Amino acid sequence: MDSNNFLKKTQNFLHSNPNFVPIIVLFLAVSFFGIVVGEKFFSPFNLALIVQQVSIIGVLGIAQTIIIITAGIDLSVAAIMVLSSVIMGKLAVSLGLPVPLVILIGFSMASICGAINGFLVSRAKLPPFIVTLGTWSIFYSLNLWYSESQSIRSQDLDSFASGLKFFGEKIPLFNTQFTYGSLLMILMFVFFWYVLNRTSWGRHIYAVGDDPEAAELAGINTRKVLMSVYVVAGLVCGIAAWSSIGRVGSVSPQSFYEGNLDSITAVVIGGTSLFGGRGSILGTLFGALIVGVFRSGLALAGVDVLWQVFAIGWLIIIAVSLDQWIRKIAN
């Protein structure tokens, strides 16, 4: 009886504070690996490294989160990112265009890719899963065609466009070094948290994902909201593209092939519901960090990579089960 009551209370609490699940999981994971692996895990260097390792997937996770809140999904985020990083790199290195200009072009191309997804979802009314499954292949093949499947070497970037590698540079902070890419990710999460919770656009995104018909009747132009979400998500992928050049150190058309799914993993572990209307952008940050902590902890414990993948798989299933359990209360 008592334990039943406790479960009910927990369920209620988590329902009204959805952010707590990933925070608890992150805390448990960090404590667990801290005990098992010891000091090596807790070193400032390692913690900074974990943040650095999730800095690209984290930013893609932002794009993914705002789309999933509208009850959509975007399988093409990483493809948009790699395509625009290739465009930035190639225009700067082969054509010698100035860095600010190529960044602007890269951002625009990413936004256009997002707009294509947005048009097909909001105007042509096609299911987001199918649309982005298609555009994933389209953007990926355009990327291979434009890059001729060739990477742009780090040295070439250094001599022609070192500005593209800006986010790979490090600054000292808290007894260790953080890359600008890590800081960018954190700042973007804070910014999007603010936008989603304190602007009418942000609240409309939730309303559209929650119940599009009700949103429409309340006077929200749902098509416009959907379109804008996909364009903004595209732009975010463009920003991730710039950051990724610094992170990888070069431009590779084959990089981040699994980035689409990794970003969905971060969102789902972060507690955002795939059914839309419910979720938090900070949850995605924690979700990405949980994945990073697991990978790092298991690696430091000397566990084979395949078991890291195994563990992440279980994390996803547990996260979704938790979400379902918490949602039951709504009915």
Added chain:
Amino acid sequence: MKSKKKILSCVDIVKKYGKVVALDKTEFELYEGEILGIIGDNGAGKSTLIKALTGAIDIDSGKIFLDGEEVSFASPLESRLKGIETVYQNLALSPSLSIAENMFLGREIKKDGLLGELFRLIDRRKMQKIAKEKLTELEILTVQNINQAVETLSGGQRQGVAIARATLFGTKIIILDEPTAALGVKESRRVLELIKEVNKKGISIILISHNMPHVFEICHRVHIHRLSKKLCDIDPKKVNMSEAVAYMTGAKQPRS
């Protein structure tokens, strides 16, 4: 009642869906300050009439007048801007958003200056304050948290929030579509009281309902719709329910 002026009316409205005539030269009038019931059999065209009046559908012909001036609404948004609010059967609330957010959904109060205009920052405090005042004034919520999600409310409370939202923006007319259909006895009672309360504040009400006792209890006048047009008006104090049902179903013709 007849001495009062018409606030919303229409003449000869026709709406066809292919060969089906949904509105057949129907008339309609709502007087200032009254609660008007609309009753009719399923498929009689009540909903179509309301959609035509609020701009949710385009009419094929006919004229609509608001405050004596001819109007034509291209969308429900336009009619809403003129002070006609509709509370739909599904309430049009967003379950995971809070009470305050729902009351201002689509019409958020922006912060002053550039922050509000350009960045669309919303003034949450102001919205919460106004929402709370309104709900207290209408006695819908007592000590509830204005920031709790709408999905945690009961059906009657949700109906209350939807009606309170409809009164927020300088409203002249509220159209209620089956407001008590999904509610229990006690909750229905609360909603009926609420409708009367709102009406006392000078807002004209159109009530569409299948629940005869409810209609006869609170309406000043009842419009009977039959076969895509207005059949007659009745005074619920003079005509009894079974007679009204007989008119509605065609078992009896009204004396003209």
